[in-house]
Amino acid sequence: MGGAPEDRSTEEIYQRLRDEDVKLTNQRRLIVRILAQCQDDHPSADELHRIVREEDPDVGLATVYRTLDLLERLDLVQTLDVGDGRTRYELATGLHQHHHLLCLQCGKIEEVDQDLLGAVEDTVEKLAGFRVVDHELKMFGVCCDCEPEEQNG
């Protein structure tokens, strides 16, 4: 009956698309759904396409790009650059307090949804006379799985 719990945010996106007078095609629905499922994987367009094709082999890569473009313009998706030459995508949280921790050893991307930068923004506004609208913070390091437990010392 009526949708699993994880369908909530995808339903919101479908509704937003209806509101925007763009067509709610099967491809778009599928792409949004997969994107919601891989939320933590930060897939590239190509990776997303590969997963989408497992469910509908007829979806073209161009459609994936076009859909991601559309979603990004509507602020429903945001991009992430990890420095490997391809753009990675994730559903936008709405919050701008959304940071990434990139493990240099296993490549895992963790997220921190927390306002860590309020004070920093204030500093920048005063220091440089720069009004901050948005920010992007990436931290490179070693995640807890890769860090050998050094309880001693």
Added chain:
Amino acid sequence: MGGAPEDRSTEEIYQRLRDEDVKLTNQRRLIVRILAQCQDDHPSADELHRIVREEDPDVGLATVYRTLDLLERLDLVQTLDVGDGRTRYELATGLHQHHHLLCLQCGKIEEVDQDLLGAVEDTVEKLAGFRVVDHELKMFGVCCDCEPEEQNG
């Protein structure tokens, strides 16, 4: 005598290249010098190439890429992604407290060389068990030149 003040950091880089047993070619010297001159422009490889060619029209784009690659591997250059599809380059400061302010109106890239994130790193280390090695902070907003002066209020 013996070198203008702005030559200091380029001399350091030349010396580093000698120490690394790579050949100090005219092309490499030129590219380093131009890079030092455009320090604040954050040129892409192509933009850098265009400037380099004004001084030596025979330098190829591939050499620019290869030199930037080399310098990056030696931590003498670092890259910056502004989201326009090309990689931008700048001489590394040595400091990791080096952040970028991107003006959404004029596109200018300002820099903040200041340790703004010490406390944030500590928080992340405790919160996520993530040992931070490096970080990259970009702030998007409106710079002081583009912001209408609102002294009142």
Added chain:
DNA sequence: GTTCGTGCAAAGACTTTGCATTACT
């Protein structure tokens, strides 16, 4: 003199675009 670096052009990777066909409203 040897080795490494360069220039050129070709290839590669990612992304965008044109156009006939299909599917949504």
Added chain:
DNA sequence: AGTAATGCAAAGTCTTTGCACGAAC
């Protein structure tokens, strides 16, 4: 039914690579 979206393939960017020639040590 009308219009927007799709799939495919071609084109467009940015970047890397192979190879013969030239420059640095």
